[in-house]
Amino acid sequence: MQTMISEIAAHDGETVTLKGWLYNARSGGKIRFLLLRDGTGTIQCVASRADVGEETFELIDTLTQESSIVVTGVARADKRAPGGFELDVKHLELIGRADEYPISLKEHGTAFLMENRHLWVRSRRQVAILRLRHEIIRAIRDFFDNRGFTLYDTPIFTPSACEGTSTLFETEYFGEKAYLAQSGQLYAESGAMALGKVYCFGPTFRAEKSKTRRHLIEFWMVEPEVAYLDLEGDMELAEDFISYIIERVLENRQEELKTIERDTAPLEKIKKPFPRITYTECVDIIKKAGHPIEWGDDFGGDEETVVSSQFDAPVMVHRFPAEIKAFYMKSDPEDERLALGFDMLAPEGKGEIIGGGQREDDYDTLVKKIKAHNLPLEAFNWYLDLRKYGTVPHAGFGLGLERTVGWICGLPHVRETIPFPRMLHRMKP
């Protein structure tokens, strides 16, 4: 029977079998220290010539880093051991001898680590980050599932753009042009009219030549869409959503946060309600900070940081100029120049993690907006049907998973938040 290293404390004094990989080895004259990892943790195994016998002792001296081994021995609490417990080895079996492992315990450059991403994921830090990603995904699903949302999977092959602005990956679909989805939103809107409250959650693709610490070419996005919801309700939903994710991570993943040396104080400070400020107020804040900006300009990374650094919690900026926002956004009835949309900016200068808002629900207005954005009307016939057959006010948003993971983990770059990041000019391994 196999015992996982994370559960070793429950087996103090017992004989257990651990299965894993050799992380590091140190030797004394007649004693060997083997650091074993199994994906749940690491433990120091101690082997003496007298305990394991001549043959096994010599085998141990030939073990290379990352060789897979099965070790049986007695678990024992020991202050000298990293992790508090160690294993007195009785038997050791070599499963697969590793070739010279490229990733040593010393420092490496980013390029080298990215080229060896398939091996890099074994390292302690990467394991912790991937577990945090998993926790965040589970929290996302639980949040919506517990609130009566239905998962509504949207297609990845799509016949046309949903926003004219971003660049799409073009591919071929049995002789027809097809594009990889850059958002599931328009399809999710059809789900809201069928099921009331839905969300889609999947990979999305943007062929933008973006080369920054916040961009991936392929990234995961969760997009809720709710019938009979307005902008204010949408912002409340987003605020509850983010609060829930943070709460879950702090509750379940202290160990991993410690491993990656994340200071949790900024996360613990996050409490509802989140600040809500209008785009127009934002422009004033940015101007006062000495950045040149005019009403009507979109925010760059620096501008976002100026705004978000003024608050402990994520800040929601709403009512952007309609001109710089997508065609499907509803205009503010109190000021037609404004769109009923919002962005949520993460604290600590991590930038936009959510974009969303209320959708245009009037048929004629939507047709005008599609035309004004120079988009082909016929591609949106099905979408316009949603306004033709029982239109209702509705709203939703999209959350970028990798940016959220990067923020919560306190990482400077999103490339470590997904097992195999697809970036500009990098598709290997």
Added chain:
RNA sequence: UCCGGAGUAGCUCAAUGGUAGAGCGGGUGGCUGUUAACCACUAGGUUGGGGGUUCAAGUCCCUCCUCCGGAGCCA
């Protein structure tokens, strides 16, 4: 795509235009409590590719490639 920086041993980095080096990793040996162990010895190089200047180029010039950082666009 634009602006900046960098490519030297498996990895991280040194080397005034004048004989390419260290630490780690690998190999061999030593050590009974190591914590990225330590000590000794040892192997390991077309200095990113191509062209040029020079008596002489890792070093200077041109060009291409790759990577890193930033900008724009966006989640």
